[in-house]
Amino acid sequence: MSANYQDRDLVLPGDVLFEGRIRTGENTYRSQEQVYATRLGLVNYSPENVSVTALSAGYTPLVGDVVIGKVVDMDLGEWRIDIGAQSEAVMGIPDAVDRPFRTDYVMTRVLDIGDTMIAKIVDLDRRRTPVLSILGPGLGKLYDGFIVHITPSKIPRLIGKKGSMINMIIKETGCRVVIGQNGRVLISGPNREREAMVVKVINKIELEAHTSGLTNRTQEYLRQLKESSQ
Amino acid sequence: MSKKPTTKKTAARKPAKPRKTKVPSWKRADGRAFDELRTLKIESGVLPNADGSAYIEMGRNKILCGVFGPREMHPKHNAKPNEAVLRCRYHMAPFSVDPRRSPAPSRRDQEISMVMRSALEPAVFLERYPRASIDVYIEVLEADGGTRCASINAAAVALVDAGIPMRDLVAACAVGKIEDKLIVDLGDYEDKKGQSDMPVAYMPKLGKVTLLQMDGIMSTEETEKALNLAIEGCKKVYEIQREALKKKYGIDQPQDKPQKEFTPEETEEEPQKEEGQQ
Numbered sequence: 035m036s037a038n039y040q041d042r043d044l045v046l047p048g049d050v051l052f053e054g055r056i057r058t059g060e061n062t063y064r065s066q067e068q069v070y071a072t073r074l075g076l077v078n079y080s081p082e083n084v085s086v087t088a089l090s091a092g093y094t095p096l097v098g099d100v101v102i103g104k105v106v107d108m109d110l111g112e113w114r115i116d117i118g119a120q121s122e123a124v125m126g127i128p129d130a131v132d133r134p135f136r137t138d139y140v141m142t143r144v145l146d147i148g149d150t151m152i153a154k155i156v157d158l159d160r161r162r163t164p165v166l167s168i169l170g171p172g173l174g175k176l177y178d179g180f181i182v183h184i185t186p187s188k189i190p191r192l193i194g195k196k197g198s199m200i201n202m203i204i205k206e207t208g209c210r211v212v213i214g215q216n217g218r219v220l221i222s223g224p225n226r227e228r229e230a231m232v233v234k235v236i237n238k239i240e241l242e243a244h245t246s247g248l249t250n251r252t253q254e255y256l257r258q259l260k261e262s263s264q
Numbered sequence: 265m266s267k268k269p270t271t272k273k274t275a276a277r278k279p280a281k282p283r284k285t286k287v288p289s290w291k292r293a294d295g296r297a298f299d300e301l302r303t304l305k306i307e308s309g310v311l312p313n314a315d316g317s318a319y320i321e322m323g324r325n326k327i328l329c330g331v332f333g334p335r336e337m338h339p340k341h342n343a344k345p346n347e348a349v350l351r352c353r354y355h356m357a358p359f360s361v362d363p364r365r366s367p368a369p370s371r372r373d374q375e376i377s378m379v380m381r382s383a384l385e386p387a388v389f390l391e392r393y394p395r396a397s398i399d400v401y402i403e404v405l406e407a408d409g410g411t412r413c414a415s416i417n418a419a420a421v422a423l424v425d426a427g428i429p430m431r432d433l434v435a436a437c438a439v440g441k442i443e444d445k446l447i448v449d450l451g452d453y454e455d456k457k458g459q460s461d462m463p464v465a466y467m468p469k470l471g472k473v474t475l476l477q478m479d480g481i482m483s484t485e486e487t488e489k490a491l492n493l494a495i496e497g498c499k500k501v502y503e504i505q506r507e508a509l510k511k512k513y514g515i516d517q518p519q520d521k522p523q524k525e526f527t528p529e530e531t532e533e534e535p536q537k538e539e540g541q542q
Binding site: 050088090092121 | 315316333334335336348387389393394395396424425426427428429430431432433467468469470506509510513
C-alpha cells in the first residue's frame, strides 16, 4: 500500500502509480495489485482512488454535453455530424425542427453539409453513437465567429473554479465564448481584434494548463494584450 | 601497427599475434562499443495537424510519425465490432536511400507495416474504441539501417502524444552478429555485412517482448545473449522516449524530486539511468 509519486507529478503510460488495493480512477488500470497509468498526465491521489488528469486525450462523448459540430454527411431523415469523437454523431429531423414531423422537409434548409452548429448530446444509442439535438436555448446553427481547438481534458482549466477563468475572459474582452465539451470553442465578439485576443489567451491556457496560478497570469496577459493594441 | 614488419621476421612471436588483436576492446566500423547505441534524438508533437506525432533521429535515420484517431473507420466493413483496428503504414521517401527508391509500396514496406502493427497492438487498449480505427503513418526521410526499430520507437511516442490509452510504451532495438561478435543497434553497413540481425521490441515497464524477428544464423546461447542485450538496448531507448514526452510539457522536475532524496549524487550525474530503476 504505497504511492509511488507525489500528487500532480507528470506520469507516462505504464508507470506504476500505486501498489496495493485501491479504486482506480480516470486513465488508470489495475493489474496484479498494481495501478498503472494509461495516459500522459498529472497523477492525483485521494484516500479512496488514484487517477490521472490527461494532458493529451481525445473526446469521449457523454449525455448532456454541449458540443460544436460540423455536418459531414446527410442521409434520409438524418444528418451525420463530426464532433471530434471516435465516431460520427447523428441527428434526426425531430431533433432539429420543432414542428410536427412531415416527410416533405427540405433538410438542407435546416442544415447543409459543411454547416457548423452548437448541439447537445441527448443520447448514446445502442452502438454508443452520440445522438444530437439543436433544440434548446443557445443551441443551433452558427453564422459567424472563430472556432479554436483545445484538448478536451483541459476544458476545466479554461472554465476555472466556478467559471472564474471564462467569466474573466468574457468580462475583459466583451466577446461571446461558447465552450464545446469536445474541445471546440466558439468566439464571437464586437471586432476581429477582440476575437484574436481570446484566441491567443486560449492557446496560452492550452500550453500552460498543467501549471498553477493560471487565472491571475492569464488576466495579466490579457491586460498586456489590451495595452499593446491601444 | 608500426611493429608489424619486425614481428614478421621472428617465428617465435607469430602465435602471440592473434592474442594481441583479441585483448584490446574490439571496435565497430563506426567506432562504437559492442553495446553502444547510435545517437538518439526524439521529439514529440511536431505535426500540428496530426492528433499525435513524433520525429526520431537514430544515427542517420530520420523518421516522421503521425498518429490519427481513434476515428471512424473507412471503409466501414474493415471495422471490428468489439475493438479498434490499429493500422500502420510504413513508407520510405524516394530520396531516403541511394539510389532513389520507387515511392510505390513494396513487399518490404508491407512486411514492416504489419510487423509494426503487431509490435504496437499489445500496448494499446484497442477494446476501448469499438468500430474505430487508429492510424499510424510512418515516413522514412533518411534510412541508415534499423528503420523498423526506429519507426516503432517514434510510433510509441506519437501514440502517447495522441492521448491514446496505452498499457506501456514500446521501445525497440536490434541486435546482430558481425565477425562472430554480438553488437547492439546495427547500422546500415553492419546490417548488410553482418551474419545475423535480430530486431526486438519490448515493453519496459511490463517486461514483455512484443516483437522478435531474426535474419541469419545464431546459436542458441548467442540468441539468448542477444535477446538480453536487445532488452538492455530497449531500456536505454525507453529513457530517451520518456524524456521526449516530458520535454513537451517542460516539467521534468517534479519527477526527479523523490528520486533525489534517495540518491542525490547519481541523479545529478545520470538522471536517465536512475529513472529506469524505479
